[in-house]
Amino acid sequence: MSPATGAPGATPKYTKKDFESDQDVRWCPGCGDYAILSAVQKTMPDLGIPREDIVFISGIGCSSRFPYYMNTYGFHTIHGRAPAIATGLKLARPELKVFVITGDGDGLSIGGNHLLHVLRRNVDVTILLFNNRIYGLTKGQYSPTSELGKVTKSTPVGSADRPVSPCSFALATGATFVARTLDRNIAHMEETLKRAAAHKGAAFIEILQNCNVYNDMAWGTLYDRESKVLHELRLQHGKPLVWGPVDDRRGLVLEGVKPKVVKVADVPESQLWVHDETDAGAAAVLAQLWAPDYPIPLGVFTNRTGETTYEEILIQQEQKVISERGPGDIGKLLMSGETWKIG
Amino acid sequence: MSESVAATRTAPKPRRTLTRAVIRFAGDSGDGMQVTGEQFTTEAAWAGNDISTLPNFPAEIRAPAGTLFGVSSFQLQFGSQRVYTPGDQLDALVVMNPAALKVHLRDLKTGGILIVNPTAFDKRNLDKAGYAGNPLEDAALGEKYRLHMVDMEGLTKKALEDMPLNAKEKDRCKNFFALGLVSWVYTRPLEPTLDAIKKRFAKRPDFVEANIRALKAGHAFGETAEMFAEHYGVEPAEMAPGIYRSMTGNRALAWGLLAAAERTQVPVVFGAYPITPASDILHELALHKRFRIRTFQAEDEIAAVTAAIGASFGGCIGVTASSGPGIALKAEGIGLAVTAELPLVIFDIQRGGPSTGLPTKTEQADLMQALYGRNSESPVVVIAPATPGDCFYIAYEAVRIAIKYMVPVMVLSDGYLANGSEPWLIPDVKTLPDITVGFRTETEGFFPYLRDPATLARPWVRPGTPGLEHRIGGIEKQDVTGNISYDPENHDHMVRTRAEKVRRVGQEIPPLSINGPATGEVLVVGWGGTYGAITAAVEEAQGEGKAVASVHLRYLNPLPPDLGHILRQYRRVLVPEINSGQLVRVLRAEYLVDAVGFNRVRGLPLASQEIYEAINQMLEAKR
Numbered sequence: 022m023s024p025a026t027g028a029p030g031a032t033p034k035y036t037k038k039d040f041e042s043d044q045d046v047r048w049c050p051g052c053g054d055y056a057i058l059s060a061v062q063k064t065m066p067d068l069g070i071p072r073e074d075i076v077f078i079s080g081i082g083c084s085s086r087f088p089y090y091m092n093t094y095g096f097h098t099i100h101g102r103a104p105a106i107a108t109g110l111k112l113a114r115p116e117l118k119v120f121v122i123t124g125d126g127d128g129l130s131i132g133g134n135h136l137l138h139v140l141r142r143n144v145d146v147t148i149l150l151f152n153n154r155i156y157g158l159t160k161g162q163y164s165p166t167s168e169l170g171k172v173t174k175s176t177p178v179g180s181a182d183r184p185v186s187p188c189s190f191a192l193a194t195g196a197t198f199v200a201r202t203l204d205r206n207i208a209h210m211e212e213t214l215k216r217a218a219a220h221k222g223a224a225f226i227e228i229l230q231n232c233n234v235y236n237d238m239a240w241g242t243l244y245d246r247e248s249k250v251l252h253e254l255r256l257q258h259g260k261p262l263v264w265g266p267v268d269d270r271r272g273l274v275l276e277g278v279k280p281k282v283v284k285v286a287d288v289p290e291s292q293l294w295v296h297d298e299t300d301a302g303a304a305a306v307l308a309q310l311w312a313p314d315y316p317i318p319l320g321v322f323t324n325r326t327g328e329t330t331y332e333e334i335l336i337q338q339e340q341k342v343i344s345e346r347g348p349g350d351i352g353k354l355l356m357s358g359e360t361w362k363i364g
Numbered sequence: 365m366s367e368s369v370a371a372t373r374t375a376p377k378p379r380r381t382l383t384r385a386v387i388r389f390a391g392d393s394g395d396g397m398q399v400t401g402e403q404f405t406t407e408a409a410w411a412g413n414d415i416s417t418l419p420n421f422p423a424e425i426r427a428p429a430g431t432l433f434g435v436s437s438f439q440l441q442f443g444s445q446r447v448y449t450p451g452d453q454l455d456a457l458v459v460m461n462p463a464a465l466k467v468h469l470r471d472l473k474t475g476g477i478l479i480v481n482p483t484a485f486d487k488r489n490l491d492k493a494g495y496a497g498n499p500l501e502d503a504a505l506g507e508k509y510r511l512h513m514v515d516m517e518g519l520t521k522k523a524l525e526d527m528p529l530n531a532k533e534k535d536r537c538k539n540f541f542a543l544g545l546v547s548w549v550y551t552r553p554l555e556p557t558l559d560a561i562k563k564r565f566a567k568r569p570d571f572v573e574a575n576i577r578a579l580k581a582g583h584a585f586g587e588t589a590e591m592f593a594e595h596y597g598v599e600p601a602e603m604a605p606g607i608y609r610s611m612t613g614n615r616a617l618a619w620g621l622l623a624a625a626e627r628t629q630v631p632v633v634f635g636a637y638p639i640t641p642a643s644d645i646l647h648e649l650a651l652h653k654r655f656r657i658r659t660f661q662a663e664d665e666i667a668a669v670t671a672a673i674g675a676s677f678g679g680c681i682g683v684t685a686s687s688g689p690g691i692a693l694k695a696e697g698i699g700l701a702v703t704a705e706l707p708l709v710i711f712d713i714q715r716g717g718p719s720t721g722l723p724t725k726t727e728q729a730d731l732m733q734a735l736y737g738r739n740s741e742s743p744v745v746v747i748a749p750a751t752p753g754d755c756f757y758i759a760y761e762a763v764r765i766a767i768k769y770m771v772p773v774m775v776l777s778d779g780y781l782a783n784g785s786e787p788w789l790i791p792d793v794k795t796l797p798d799i800t801v802g803f804r805t806e807t808e809g810f811f812p813y814l815r816d817p818a819t820l821a822r823p824w825v826r827p828g829t830p831g832l833e834h835r836i837g838g839i840e841k842q843d844v845t846g847n848i849s850y851d852p853e854n855h856d857h858m859v860r861t862r863a864e865k866v867r868r869v870g871q872e873i874p875p876l877s878i879n880g881p882a883t884g885e886v887l888v889v890g891w892g893g894t895y896g897a898i899t900a901a902v903e904e905a906q907g908e909g910k911a912v913a914s915v916h917l918r919y920l921n922p923l924p925p926d927l928g929h930i931l932r933q934y935r936r937v938l939v940p941e942i943n944s945g946q947l948v949r950v951l952r953a954e955y956l957v958d959a960v961g962f963n964r965v966r967g968l969p970l971a972s973q974e975i976y977e978a979i980n981q982m983l984e985a986k987r
Contacts, residue, residue, distance in 0.1 A: 042835070044847065073830045078674070081838075089835050089848065094827040096677050097837025098670065099700050105667035109674030109682065110827075112658050113633050117678070117827055138663040335658060342653045349655030351626045354619065355790045356607065359556065361410055364605020 035066035042092040048083060053204035053230035057151065058090055060210040061120075065093075068218050070118050077120045078107045080127040083158050083232075084151035087122040101132020104139035107146045108331075115332045118218070121148040125166040126156050129185055133165075140194040142331040143222040149214075150187055150227050155236035173235075188308040188322055191225040192301065197325040198224035199304065201318065203243055204231060209255075209319060216321060222330050242312050243319075252312040256320030261293035262307075264316050271316070278306060282315060298324040377587070378594045384443030385550060385598060386451030389542065390468045391460030393427050393436045396539035401438020402785075403543055403560055407552035409610055409787050412600025413442035416896060418450035418969065419783045423640065423723040430492035435467045444599040448896035448903075450784065452971035456549070458542050460484060460516070462493035478509040479545065481538070483517040512591050516541045516582075523581035524574050533571075537578035544582025551597045554583060604789055611788035613752040613781035614641070617711055618648035620759025621683060622655045627760075628767070628799045631656035633675030634683045635668035640723040641779040642685045642713040665690040669697035669710070676706040677836075679803060679826035681763055685711035688730045689720065691774075692737065698772055699738045702862060704836050705813070705822045707766035707773075709759070710744075714778040714892075716967040725967025726779035728892050729943035734774045735921055735950070741859045743866040745769070746921040748776040750895035753788035755781060757796075758918065764799045769865055770821040776920070778942075780969050781893045807831035812846035820865040870922040876930060880906055880913025886982050887934035888914040889959070891947055894940055894970050901975035905983075912979055920947070923954060931957045936982050938962055940975050 033039075040062040048054045065075070075093040079085035081100035088095030094117075098106050103121045111119055121139070128136045128150045139146065155173070156162040162175040166187065170179035191199045198220040202213040210228065217224035229240045242248045254264040263285055265271040270285040273294040280294065297303060304323040311317055389397045389404070398419055408415050417440040427434030441451035456477035459465045461484040472478060485498055505511055520538040527534070540561070547554055557579060565571035586592050625632045634657060636646040650659045658680075662668035665686055672682030682701075686694065691712045701708040714730045716722025730737075734746045745765050749758040755777060762773040804810065804823035812834040813822045825832045834846060842849035843858060879902060886905075890898040895916050902914040915930060917923065931937055931951070937959035939948040945961035952959055962978040964970060 044835075071830070073833055074828050076827050088837070091835075093833050095833075095835035095837075096674075096704070097835065097839065098673075099696050099838055102666060102670040102697065105662065105670040106674035106677070108667070109633055109635060109660065109671030110678045111674075112660055112671065113631070113675035113678035113680035113682075114827065134663055135667055138667065339653045339658075346654055349622065349626070349652055351619070351623045351655070351793050354622065354652070354655075355609070355793070358609065359406060359409075360607050360609045360790065361412075362607050363412060363600075363603050 032069050032071050035072065037063045037066065039072060040065045040092050042090050044089045046090050047086065049234050051233040052083070053153065053232070054084060054087070054151065056204045056207060057149070057210065057228055057230065058087065060207055060214060061149075062091070064211050064214045064218070067215060068118070074116065075118045075120070076110065077122060078103045078110065079122040080132055081158070082124040082127045082156075084122055084124040085127060101127050101130070102135060103127070104132065104135040104146070104148070108139055108142070108144050111144050111146060111332050112335070115145070115336065119146045121146050123148065123150050125150065125152045125154060125164045125187065129165045129187060129190065136190075137194050140191055140196040140223045140225060143197055143328055145222055145330040145332060147217050147220070147224045148226065150225065151230045152187055152227050153230045153232040153236055154184075154239050155232050157232050157235055161235035186308060187227040188225075189305065191227075192305045192308050192323060195301075196225050197222040197323070197328045198321070199308070199323050200225070200321040201227045201229065203229045203240065203319060205244060206319070213321065216324070220324065221326070222328050243317060252317050254310075254316035254318045256296050256307070256318050256322065258296055258298045258321070258324075261290065261295050263293065280306060280310065280315065298322070301325065377592065379551060379597050380594055381597045381599060383445050383598070384441060384447065385455045385596065386439065386441045386453065387456040387458070387546065387550070388437055388439040388454050388468060388471070389458045389546075390435060390437040390464035391539070392429050392463070393422060393424070393434050394429060395436070395460045396536065397436045397438050397460070400539045400543045401440060403557045404546060404552065405440050405785060406556045406560065406610060407547055407554070408440070408442035408598075409608065410553050410556050411598070412603075413444065413598055414447040414601040414603060415440055415442045415785070415787055416447050416450045417785045418780065421724055430461060430463055430489045432463045432467055432493060435464050437464070437468060442598060444601050446601065448900040449969065449972050452973045456546070458546060460538075460542070462489045462495055462499070465499060466493045466495065472509060474508055476509055477512065477549065478505070479512045479514055479542070481516040481542075482513045483515050514545065514585065519581060519585060520578045523577045527570065527574055527577075529570060529574055534574065537574050540575045540578040541582035541585075544579040545586045548583045548586030549592065549595050551595055554579060603787070606789045608787045608789055610785045611753045611756070612783060612785045613749065613755040613777050614644040614713070614783070615648050616753055616755035616788070617685070617759045617775070617777065618645050620756040621649065621681075621709075621763065622652060622657060623756070623793055623796060624760045624763035624799060625656040625681065626793070627796060628681070628763070628801045629656070630679070630681050630801050631658060632681045632683055633658050633660065633672060634685070635660045635662050635671035635675075636685050637662050637665045637668045637690060639665075639687050639690050641715055641782045642687050642690070642711065644782070645685045645711060645713075665693035666697055669694040669708075670700070673697060673701050673704070673706060673708060676701070676708055677704070677827070679824065681707060681709065681767070683709040683711070685713065687713050687715045687723070688717050688733065691730065691733060695738045698744065699740070699742045700838050701772045702738070702742045702744060703838055703840070705770045705862075707770055707824070709762045709766050710772060710774045711759075712774060712776050713782045714776060722967040724779065726893065726969060727942050727965060727967060728776075728778055728894070729946065729965065730776060731891075731920065731943065731946040731950075734776055741863065743863050743921065744772040744774050745866055745869050746774045746776060747919050748892040748917070749781055750892065750916050750918060752781050752784050752786050754918070756788075760796055764797060765869055767799060767801055767824070768821065769819050769869055770824060771865055771869075776892055778893045803829070804832065805829055811844045812836055813841060813844050815844070819868055820861060867922050869919075870925050873919045873922070873924045875926050876915045876917075876924050878913050878915055878930065879903075881911055882913075883933040884911030884913055885934065886910075886912045886936045886938055886979055887931065888912065888938045888940065888975070888979065889917065889931070889947070889951065890914065890940055891917040891920055894942065897970045897972040897975055898940055900972035901979060904972070904976050905979050910979070910983060912983075917947070923950075928955045931955055931959070936960065938978060938982055940970055940978065942970060
C-alpha cells in the first residue's frame with residue numbers, strides 16, 4: 022500500500038502502480054474504459070499531489086465503477102449526482118484534489134442539472150465524461166448523445182431525439198476549461214488529463230470512448246486510420262486550425278461567425294482561423310463542428326485561467342467577516358438581541 | 365394626541381386581572397399582521413408572561429388585497445400560568461378588513477373583544493369578502509361580541525397629518541396603531557416596541573417617528589375613548605429563573621447546529637434548496653459565517669442532500685433541510701448515506717400535503733415517510749422536537765447521534781414549530797452533552813467497515829489521511845473490508861447490521877417522563893408539535909380528578925425502550941396526531957396494544973379542547 026517515500030513533507034515519488042487498487046477490474050474485455058483507467062493511473066504521479074489528497078467521485082454506470090480501481094480515496098455514489106457530491110466535498114475540504122467520473126447518461130441525462138451547476142459555479146473539480154453514446158450497464162439503450170435515428174433495444178425503429186454535444190453544453194455553462202480527447206489516443210489523453218488536472222476551477226473533458234458490446238465503433242470516424250486523417254483536427258493554442266493529409270492540408274477560415282473549410286494551399290496563412298483557448302465565443306463555434314462537413318476537433322477548446330472558484334469566494338467571505346468581527350461564539354449568540362431575566 | 369379623540373379623560377380606567385388571554389390579529393397580507401403579532405409577543409414576554417404563538421399566512425407572496433385567501437393572521441396566548449398552546453378560542457380578535465372578519469370571526473368566544481377597522485368595510489372590500497351587506501350594520505354582531513369600531517386608518521392619518529409622508533406610507537403605519545391599542549387593552553409595556561421600531565427603520569428617521577406616533581396614538585385612544593370601559597392585566601408567570609429570549613423552531617434548529625459545530629470543532633456544511641416552511645433555516649445559517657458553518661443553496665433538493673453527504677465523506681457534518689416534497693426527492697440520497705454509513709442530519713419541516721399541498725400550513729404526516737420512505741431496508745434514526753425551543757436541543761442531539769453511530773438522523777419538525785415562538789430559557793452551552801469525534805488516523809488494521817463493538821459504527825476517516833485511502837459506495841459491500849459483495853449471506857448480515865446500529869441508539873434514550881399517574885384509565889401518547897395541546901388537555905382532565913396521563917415521544921426510531929411497559933399501565937391509549945393515524949399504527953404494530961387515534965388534518969395545530977373531549981369520550985366509553 023505505501024509508496025516509496027522521499028524527503029519528509031515532500032510529495033512521494035509515485036509510479037503508476039501506486040494508483041492501482043487491489044480490486045479486480047470488471048469492465049467487459051475490450052472496453053475503452055481500460056485505456057482511460059490506465060492513462061489516468063499513469064498521469065497521477067505527474068500531478069505532484071500526495072495520494073491521500075486525491076478523491077475520485079462517480080455516479081452510476083459502467084464508467085462510474087472507476088473509483089474502485091484507483092488506490093486513492095473514492096466514493097461511488099448514486100446516478101447523476103457525482104457533481105453535487107463533489108461540490109459538497111470541496112465545500113468541506115477545498116484543499117483536496119477531486120475528480121468526477123461520469124458518462125453520457127449519468128452526466129447529461131439523469132445528472133444533467135448537476136453538471137450544469139458544478140460547471141457554472143466553477144467548483145475546482147476535474148470532470149471526466151466518458152462518452153460512448155449508449156447506456157452500457159443497463160444493456161444497450163440509446164443515450165442523450167446517441168445520433169438521431171439510433172436503433173437500440175428501447176428504440177427498435179430508431180430514436181427520435183436529437184443528441185446533445187457535451188462540449189457545447191459545457192461551454193454554454195461558462196465552464197473555464199473544456200476539452201475533448203479519445204480513448205484510443207493514449208498520448209493525447211494523458212496530455213489532456215494533465216492540463217485539465219492542473220486547471221484551477223471546473224475542468225471538463227469529454228473522452229470519446231468505445232463500447233465494444235453495445236455500440237462498437239462508436240467513434241468509427243476517428244478509429245479508422247484513413248478517415249481519421251481526413252477528419253481529426255488537433256486544437257493547439259496559437260496555431261492555425263489545420264488538418265488532413267500532409268499533401269492536402271485543410272484549414273478553417275471564418276466568414277463572420279460561420280466557419281468555412283478551405284484548402285490551406287489556396288489561402289494566405291494570415292486568413293486561417295488561429296485557435297485561441299481564451300476565446301470562449303470561438304470555442305462555442307468550434308465545439309459545434311463535426312464530420313462529415315467539418316473536422317472533429319480534439320484538444321482544449323477553452324482554458325480560462327485566473328478565474329476565482331466557487332469555494333474561494335465563500336472562504337473569502339468567511340475570512341472577511343471573521344477578520345472584521347472575530348470568530349463566532351455560540352454563548353454570545355444565544356444572549357444576543359432581545360432577552361429578559363426572570364427570578 | 366388626545367385631541368384626535370372625542371373623549372375626555374377623567375380617572376384611570378379600571379383594570380381587571382386575567383390568568384391568560386388568547387388574541388389574534390388578522391388582516392390583509394400587506395397589513396403587517398405578522399410584525400404586529402410578533403411585537404405584541406415581545407411585549408408580553410417583557411411583562412414576564414409565558415407565551416405560545418401561531419403565525420398563519422397565505423402561501424402567496426402578495427395575495428390580491430381584500431380577498432379571503434389573502435388574509436394573514438397572528439395568534440398568541442399569554443398567561444400568568446404555564447401556557448402550552450396558542451389557544452383554541454379567542455378572547456380578542458383584531459380585524460383590519462371584511463375578509464379577515466369573515467375568516468376569523470368563528471374562532472372568537474361569545475362575549476369576546478372584537479376590534480374592527482370600519483373604514484376598510486367599503487363596497488369593494490365587502491364584495492371581495494363575499495358579504496352581501498355590511499356585517500358591521502348587523503346589530504347581532506354587537507350583541508354577541510364586545511364590538512369596538514375604531515377608525516384605525518383615519519386616526520392614524522390624523523396622528524400623522526403634519527408629517528411629509530404620502531398617503532400610502534401613512535396608511536402602512538396603522539398596524540402600529542392597532543398594536544398600541546391592544547397593548548393598552550392588555551396593559552403590555554410599549555418599550556420593546558419603541559426599540560424595535562427604531563431598529564427596524566434605522567435608515568428612515570421619518571418612518572421611526574411616524575410609527576411611534578401611530579403606536580402612541582393607538583395607546584392613547586384606548587386610554588381616552590369611551591368605548592373601552594376597562595382594561596386587563598396578566599401577571600407574570602412563574603417560570604424557572606434565568607435569562608429568556610423568544611425562540612422560533614427554525615431559528616432554534618439553526619442555532620443547535622452552530623452549537624454542535626462549536627462543541628465538536630467540526631464544521632457544518634448545510635445544503636438546502638428553498639422551500640416553505642424550511643427556508644428560514646438556510647437564511648438564518650447564512651447569517652453566521654463567523655461560525656463553523658458553510659451554507660450551500662443547491663440547484664435542487666437532490667443536490668442539497670448529496671452535497672451534504674459529500675461533506676460528510678470529507679469529514680464535516682453534512683446537514684440538509686426541506687419539507688415533505690423535498691424529502692421525497694432526497695430519498696435516494698438518504699439511502700446512500702444509510703449504506704455508506706456516513707453521518708447525515710436531515711430536517712423535515714412538515715407541511716400540509718400531498719404534493720404541494722398547503723405549503724404554509726402545518727401537518728404531521730411525514731412520519732411514515734421518515735421511517736420508511738426509501739427503497740429497500742433503509743433505517744434511519746428519527747427524532748422530533750416538542751416545542752419551538754426544543755428544536756435547539758433536537759438539532760444538537762441529531763448531530764451527536766449521527767456522528768456517534770455513523771448514521772443518518774431525520775428530524776421531524778413542522779410548520780407550527782418552525783414559525784411559532786415561545787419564551788426560551790437560554791441554556792449554558794457548557795452543559796450540553798459531549799459529542800466525541802474521533803477521526804481514524806491509525807493505519808494498522810484499518811478497514812473501512814471495521815465496527816465499534818458498542819455502537820457498530822464504522823470509522824470516520826478524513827480524506828487526506830495518509831495510508832487510509834479507501835473506496836465506499838452505494839453497492840452492497842462486504843462487512844469489515846468494504847469490498848463490493850453480492851454474497852447473499854453477507855447482504856442479509858448487512859441489512860441486519862444497519863438496522864441494529866439504529867436500534868442501539870435506544871441504549872441512550874432517557875426514560876420517558878410521564879405527565880400524570882403511573883397507572884390509570886387513559887394514556888395519551890403524542891409526538892412533535894402537538895405536545896402543548898396534549899399537555900393542556902391532559903392537565904385539564906387531571907384537574908377534574910381523572911386518571912389520565914401523557915407521554916411525549918422525542919425519539920420515534922428507535923422508540924424509547926420503556927415505552928412498551930408504560931403503554932401497558934393504562935386501560936386505553938389515545939394517540940392524537942395531525943395525520944390519518946401514523947404513530948398509532950407504529951405503536952399497534954410494535955407493541956400489540958389497542959391504541960386509538962385522534963386525527964384531524966386541517967393544516968392547523970390540534971386544539972387542546974378537542975383532545976380533552978376525545979379523552980372524555982374514551983373515559984366514558986370505558987364505563
